[in-house]
Amino acid sequence: MTQEIFARCGSCGTLNKAPLMRAGMAGKCGQCGAAINFPAPQAPVSVTDSSFDSYVGAAAEPVLLEFWSPTCGHCIRMEPVLEQVARELTGRVRVAKLDTSVNSRVPSIYGISGTPSFVLLRRGKEQARAVGAMPKEELIKRFSQYI
Ligand SMILES: [Zn+2]
Structure with a gap:
């Protein structure tokens, strides 16, 4: 893609x-x-172990990163939710996703043990984390004090 x-x-x-x-x-x-x-992204951006540093580290705004896996049903259910969040928070928060089935370096840095895991990062530093599927409102609420 x-x-x-x-x-x-x-x-x-x-x-x-x-x-x-x-x-x-x-x-x-x-x-x-x-x-x-270039316009701010309105959809989740796929990052990898190698592109993570330049994309997430270079971001002036906070980054909401989803650790997901293609074999995880909850992750698939969260896909449209994450897309809505990306649209709603365009310009405020970058939304990115990292496939844990093909990337291991970044998940191990953040100690990711399950998917979906949502981590809010600022300059690569973790601010907050939420694990599991949840409605869009809940997901935004979990991170509202940081975004
Ligand atoms: Zn020109």
């Missing part, structure tokens, strides 16, 4: 394309070099 975002250059009008990892970040127009801003 390729996730891409677009930003139109205000200077020359070129439509710049970038991987979703660049969402919410500043960049340069590939055509004229003018500064552009």
Whole structure:
């Protein structure tokens, strides 16, 4: 699955394309070099052991990271919930997800023992955690003092 975002250059009008990892970040127009801003992500961004540091560590805003697994029924039920949370909190919180069946480094850093686990991070530091499936309102409430 390729996730891409677009930003139109205000200077020359070129439509710049970038991987979703660049969402919410500043960049340069590939055509004229003018500064552009990629729009904040409105959907959960998939991160991996290798992209975690650049995406989560570079974020100015808090990151809500879901540790999930494709074989976990609760995770599959939480998928649309997480998408709604990402839309509602666009610009305030980045929502990301990490597949624990193919990534082990980041789950071990945070001591993840079950899925789904939701961890709110600021510059990589854990602020709060919630484990298990829950309604959207409950999920937002668990982290409301940090977002
Ligand atoms: Zn340009």
